[in-house]
Amino acid sequence: MKFRTMAAISCLSLAATGASAQEVLEMTSSFGKNLPILGTAGVDFVEKINSISEGVEFEHFDPGELVPTLEALDAVSNGSVDASYATAGYWQGKITAASLFAAVPFGPEAGEFLGWMLYDDGAELYQRMYDEAGYNVHVLPCGIIAPETSGWFKNEITSMADLEGLNMRFFGLGAEVMQRLGVSTSLLAGGDIFPALERGAIDATEFSMPRIDARLGFYNIAKFNYFPGWHQPATMFELLVNKDRWNDLDERSQKQIEVACLANITTNYAEGEATNFAAMIENTEQHGVTIKTWPDEMLATFESTWNEVAAELAAEDAYFKEVWDDLQEYREGYKTWGNTIYLPRPR
Structure with missing residues (x-):
């Protein structure tokens, strides 16, 4: 009995040592x-x-x-x-x-x-x-x-003029682009977006991929979902x-x-x-969402505006410039591979 008790104490001691080491x-x-x-x-x-x-x-x-x-x-x-x-x-x-x-x-x-x-x-x-x-x-x-998707809008967007004056939740560097185009942007955490849409504090939002956005219920208020996600x-x-x-x-x-x-x-x-394609099908067939693709001319405006933003940020911030230049150098080399190896995707 004494031996078994000592053995048990020994095991407890080892367990305690292992727990404290983790x-x-x-x-x-x-x-x-x-x-x-x-x-x-x-x-x-x-x-x-x-x-x-x-x-x-x-x-x-x-x-x-x-x-x-x-x-x-x-x-x-x-x-x-x-x-x-x-x-x-x-x-x-x-x-x-x-x-x-x-x-x-x-x-x-x-x-x-x-x-x-x-x-x-x-x-x-x-x-x-x-x-x-x-x-x-x-x-x-x-x-x-x-x-990601590039936005959920309450009204259809057919021109750059339709963006002017909108209040929109937007993330990252893309927000800098939207601001140049007349959109007032704010960065909200995921759980804060739907209430802001519901009470009219924002007119539109981007957050993430269709399945994620569906969980947050954006389709209840904003019925126009735009692609591609040029900003991300x-x-x-x-x-x-x-x-x-x-x-x-x-x-x-x-x-x-x-x-x-x-x-x-x-x-x-x-x-x-x-898992995203199923969410896109459900959004359109069950929730009345209209999936829209940005016209080429609007995508071109987004891109040219982004290039202006990137150049200004690089001029203002030395570390941004170092990273940006390094990434651009890498991407220039990558084109040799990326522009050659993949099959074109039909639109």
């Missing part, structure tokens, strides 16, 4: 866990890392449970939150170059974007951006989606970890987090590709 990181997500594709990506990452790591565990929290969405960067940097799953475009008001690591108008689609990020200079520039801006964070690419041909998502917490992790745990993020990029992209 790092538990609290992670705020910018997207609610019930939101498809965006929200499920944060949940999926946590499930991935917790299933393969014995040295670190992540705990997922929805937006607002720890900090509001737009405060996550500061919270991770100062250590009040251990980690964040978000997209760098939310920090554009703090760091001019941030959106270049999230979504670039008329920029790279998912494959090209990942090539720059993982096999060219993107990841190094991404970390340097946070370092030079004084943020105490370690960043990892941790998700990506294909193009691909959107990259990030895992931010407080740098002190990151440096305290053993190398194996760090590598496991990196592997989990790479796996998350794959499943995040695949979920979007597999």
Whole structure:
């Protein structure tokens, strides 16, 4: 009896040692866990890392449970939150170059974007951006989606004049373009958009992909859904970890987090590709949505306006220019491959 008691005590001691050795990181997500594709990506990452790591565990929290969405960067940097799953475009008001690591108008689609990020200079520039801006964070690419829709409108848009005077929720660098074209833009978190549409505070919105937007119910108020998503041909998502917490992790745990993020990029992209067409069909057949394609002349205006915005931002901000020039150099080389290998898509 005495031996069995001592053995039990020994086992409890080992269990306690193992528990104390495991790092538990609290992670705020910018997207609610019930939101498809965006929200499920944060949940999926946590499930991935917790299933393969014995040295670190992540705990997922929805937006607002720890900090509001737009405060996550500061919270991770100062250590009040251990980690964040978000997209760098939310920090554009703090760091001019941030959106270049999230979504670039008329920029790279998912494959090209990942090539720059993982096999060219993107990841190094991404970390340097946070370092030079004084943020105490370690960043990892941790998700990506294909193009979004470019807007839900209450009324049909047939010319640039129809955009003038609209109040619209808009994300990232595309918002700079819309402002030049007479649209008043604001950046609202996902859960705040429908109420703003409903009470008339905004006339239109973009947020994400059809399946995600359907969950938020935009089709109840705005019946015209426009494509293509020129402002976000691909959107990259990030895992931010407080740098002190990151440096305290053993190398194996760090590598496991990196592997989990790479796996998350794959499943995040695949979920979007597999599930959006059904949402588009449901939107049109059950909810009375009209899917519209921007006329070529309007797309040309969006693009020329974006080129003006990019040139001005590069002239104003040295780091934006460095990243922008690097991305443009990469894209120029990529054309040799990208403009040759793919079959043309019929319109």
